[in-house]
Amino acid sequence: xxxxxxxxxxxxxxxxxxxxxxxxxxxxxxxxxxxxxxxxxxxxxxxxxxxxxxxxxxxxxxxxxxxxxxxxxxxxxxxxxxxxxxxxxxxxxxxxxxxxxxxxxxxxxxxxxxxxxxxxxxxxxxxxxxxxxxxxxxxxxxxxxxxxxxxxxxxxxxxxxxxxxxxxxxxxxxxxxxxxxxxxxxxxxxxxxxxxxxxxxxxxxxxxxxxxxxxxxxxxxxxxxxxxxxxxxxxxxxxxxxxxxxxxxxxxxxxxxxxxxxxxxxxxxxxxxxxxxxxxxxxxxxxxxxxxxxxxxxxxxxxxxxxxxxxxxxxxxxxxxxxxxxxxxxxxxxxxxxxxxxxxxxxxxxxxxxxxxxxxxxxxxxxxxxxxxxxxxxxxxxxxxxxxxxxxxxxxxxxxxxxxxxxxxxxxxxxxxxxxxxxxxxxxxxxxxxxxxxxxxxxxxxxxxxxxxxxxxxxxxxxxxxxxxxxxxxxxxxxxxxxxxxxxxxxxxxxxxxxxxxxxxxxxxxxxxxxxxxxxxxxxxxxxxxxxxxxxxxxxxxxxxxxxxxxxxxxxxxxxxxxxxxxxxxxxxxxxxxxxxxxxxxxxxxxxxxxxxxxxxxxxxxxxxxxxxxxxxxxxxxxxxxxxxxxxxxxxxxxxxxxxxxxxxxxxxxxxxxxxxxxxxxxxxxxxxxxxxxxxxxxxx
Amino acid sequence: xxxxxxxxxxxxxxxxxxxxxxxxxxxxxxxxxxxxxxxxxxxxxxxxxxxxxxxxxxxxxxxxxxxxxxxxxxxxxxxxxxxxxxxxxxxxxxxxxxxxxxxxxxxxxxxxxxxxxxx
Numbered sequence: 001x002x003x004x005x006x007x008x009x010x011x012x013x014x015x016x017x018x019x020x021x022x023x024x025x026x027x028x029x030x031x032x033x034x035x036x037x038x039x040x041x042x043x044x045x046x047x048x049x050x051x052x053x054x055x056x057x058x059x060x061x062x063x064x065x066x067x068x069x070x071x072x073x074x075x076x077x078x079x080x081x082x083x084x085x086x087x088x089x090x091x092x093x094x095x096x097x098x099x100x101x102x103x104x105x106x107x108x109x110x111x112x113x114x115x116x117x118x119x120x121x122x123x124x125x126x127x128x129x130x131x132x133x134x135x136x137x138x139x140x141x142x143x144x145x146x147x148x149x150x151x152x153x154x155x156x157x158x159x160x161x162x163x164x165x166x167x168x169x170x171x172x173x174x175x176x177x178x179x180x181x182x183x184x185x186x187x188x189x190x191x192x193x194x195x196x197x198x199x200x201x202x203x204x205x206x207x208x209x210x211x212x213x214x215x216x217x218x219x220x221x222x223x224x225x226x227x228x229x230x231x232x233x234x235x236x237x238x239x240x241x242x243x244x245x246x247x248x249x250x251x252x253x254x255x256x257x258x259x260x261x262x263x264x265x266x267x268x269x270x271x272x273x274x275x276x277x278x279x280x281x282x283x284x285x286x287x288x289x290x291x292x293x294x295x296x297x298x299x300x301x302x303x304x305x306x307x308x309x310x311x312x313x314x315x316x317x318x319x320x321x322x323x324x325x326x327x328x329x330x331x332x333x334x335x336x337x338x339x340x341x342x343x344x345x346x347x348x349x350x351x352x353x354x355x356x357x358x359x360x361x362x363x364x365x366x367x368x369x370x371x372x373x374x375x376x377x378x379x380x381x382x383x384x385x386x387x388x389x390x391x392x393x394x395x396x397x398x399x400x401x402x403x404x405x406x407x408x409x410x411x412x413x414x415x416x417x418x419x420x421x422x423x424x425x426x427x428x429x430x431x432x433x434x435x436x437x438x439x440x441x442x443x444x445x446x447x448x449x450x451x452x453x454x455x456x457x458x459x460x461x462x463x464x465x466x467x468x469x470x471x472x473x474x475x476x477x478x479x480x481x482x483x484x485x486x487x488x489x490x491x492x493x494x495x496x497x498x499x500x501x502x503x504x505x506x507x508x509x510x511x512x513x514x515x516x517x518x519x520x521x522x523x524x525x526x527x528x529x530x531x532x533x534x535x536x537x538x539x540x541x542x543x544x545x546x547x548x549x550x551x552x553x554x555x556x557x558x559x560x561x562x563x564x565x566x567x568x569x570x571x572x573x574x575x576x577x578x579x580x581x582x583x584x585x586x587x588x589x590x591x592x593x594x595x596x597x598x599x600x601x602x603x604x605x606x607x608x609x610x611x612x613x614x615x616x617x618x619x620x621x622x623x624x625x626x627x628x629x630x631x632x633x634x635x636x637x638x639x640x641x642x643x644x645x646x647x648x649x650x651x652x653x654x655x656x657x658x659x660x661x662x663x664x665x666x667x668x669x670x671x672x673x674x675x676x677x678x679x680x681x682x683x684x685x
Numbered sequence: 686x687x688x689x690x691x692x693x694x695x696x697x698x699x700x701x702x703x704x705x706x707x708x709x710x711x712x713x714x715x716x717x718x719x720x721x722x723x724x725x726x727x728x729x730x731x732x733x734x735x736x737x738x739x740x741x742x743x744x745x746x747x748x749x750x751x752x753x754x755x756x757x758x759x760x761x762x763x764x765x766x767x768x769x770x771x772x773x774x775x776x777x778x779x780x781x782x783x784x785x786x787x788x789x790x791x792x793x794x795x796x797x798x799x800x801x802x803x804x
Contacts, residue, residue: 010697043739047695050766054701054788181786182765185773189784192777211774238800240783240793 007103010051012302014100017044019376021093026379029086030394035075041089042071048096059112060099066119067092088122091115155202159222162201163252169201170229171222171250172236178217180241184210187219190239198225198232222250303366305406309648312363313558316574318356325349368403371449371458374413375400378420382445385424392431392442393424399449402456407648408550411530412458415523419460419546420445427464427544437541439463456552461545467538469495479503496536500524529669530650559649559678561670562627563642564608570649570668570678571627571638578628579643596626596637603628603637611638611663611684629681638681651678687802688712690729692722692745693737693764698787702735702764705791706798719743723751726759733801734761735794736781738772746776753780760801764789 021044028037045064052060067089073079095115102109151159162169174190176183187210191203204220223232233247326349332342379395386393404412428434428443435441449458469492476482476498487495498504502521527534531551538544559570560579580598587605588595594605607623623639630636649668658664665680689711693699696717703713714729716722719736720743726734734752738745745763752759763776763784773784782804783797 006697006701009700013695013697046739046766050787051695051697182770182773185770185777185784188774189777240797
């Protein structure tokens, strides 16, 4: 459905806008100024409002519109940015994010009631404060318009002058739909357009009054033209929201009388609304402040990750076919009559290999995402957590533009949260404590990322109290993780390593911030799953740095996880043709060896257990499933005890010594943290 | 077939507008900010420009002014939302031919575009 499609594009955009706004808000709170940031937030609200209105999401319009009004008064200097307003902005942000989630999941949208009360309270609180000149019109309203009864004396004079000349004067009366939006601008548009093709003597209300925000639903335009005002009438008729246009010759009857009877007093206390309050011009300050981040869509498209995975799999298929072509080529090369064709085919296969390799690398690159995509939420998190702990912390991000494979990003998200929490809760001291130590009251946490050789290094550094190796040792001994003797022999560096031991946690009790959650051991195993590495450096009194080292890209494959004698093995799905349940009576014996017939084709049947024990034909019909695969281009059925499922796994090299093991292509660490061997079916037997 | 340049930073709005215009037989080119709009205008020479006011890099009014300076005959329809009164006014002063208010009625937008194409 079109609506659903529109909605999903809209929500994706909202998501981006909210993320940006969140960063901007945190930035704003720090600097408590920054017109450019306000402008950026305003624009986000504005864009959301526009989309919401188009999709008929009234609640979203209500909230963003109210917020836009408040921001507008700040932008124009009518109102100061107070902590109340910043808090309100955070609340609005949270509401919008709930709202977005509800729209995504089809859940119940959050009510606007409470939030609107808060917004109105903020609006009311300062409504009397701003200095407003009399007659300032509000962007939504506009000053009420007096019916054009008496002509402005200035206009009357000009009309008299015109009537004295030979050219006839016409009066164009334009009626507009009073319900139309931006009515005064519509009037202005008409005045401008008519002015272009006719000699306009004046109008009621005047162009200046309309510009100042007067919103009439009827315009009187006095004009002269070569074509008796016909083209002027046509132009006016063509403007949107115009209901009726009439054109009559104007003879100035009653004008002289009204003029002479009138006193030539200038209307006292004339209200010349200097309305520049509402929308103060275009965003002249946009871009002036480079601190704010912009979402630069650049030359990019969005691609579903599933599609990328599919492409990656297809490349895998290509590689397999390439291998087969190369095998066929060597067969052809082997015999004289076909050697030439074989050579050609071999050359082709070599080319194919290069292309498919480049293709694979390209797709791996497409899986890269900026680090920012997971870091974006951290400034807000640090802000919230530190205020909850009563600490003052400046948080800085560096190198957030670096790109990493999305699997790596997913794997480091939780660890980073955990590390940051630790830094806030245990690392940074309270403001009083810091003062007593002669440190600046505000603590500092820096998260920086950079490239180093083939790795990305992410470091979280705080200037807090640091970790005391002696205390860590004591704690480890007390928890029975290590003996007193062993502890005594540890260097400081080794002592710090103890925090990665399962069951270790230096916090005396679980606090609200760090929570019970996971320990550093889980953090480490999370990272190891993606070939990452973590280490800690710390100096008592000066702070702690946690350093993560991560691979730039990963060899990721989808694999079928199977079980054999209680051990899990991974078989790349690219080498799995089919999986079947096997009943013992289906197993035939062909030439003394076990075989399975599948839809008329005979598959030699070996058990995985046997293969790994170098006795592939071992007769032991324990297996319940058969994986149909190929080995040296020959079909093969591989008997396994159980099927666990399909998983995306990261391939790890086994190193030189183990690399020649028959049937084994590498190793991986499963999501649960256990290692598993990746089978290479082509060399199983 | 008339060519329309749709300049809006919100992909959602661009998408929607483009769909509407394409379905009605117009050729559409898009720009996601004012700077791009100016660039695309001179590359593509569209018949009409639909210009959002609030955009990053360069807002719609500045873009309009730049277009107008280079090509006084440029036909720009401003696309605006409630509460941007003075900005639309400025745009009209700067030479925008027309404006439509978001959320717009598809017929109104088409009508506005059609009118500009005729002139």
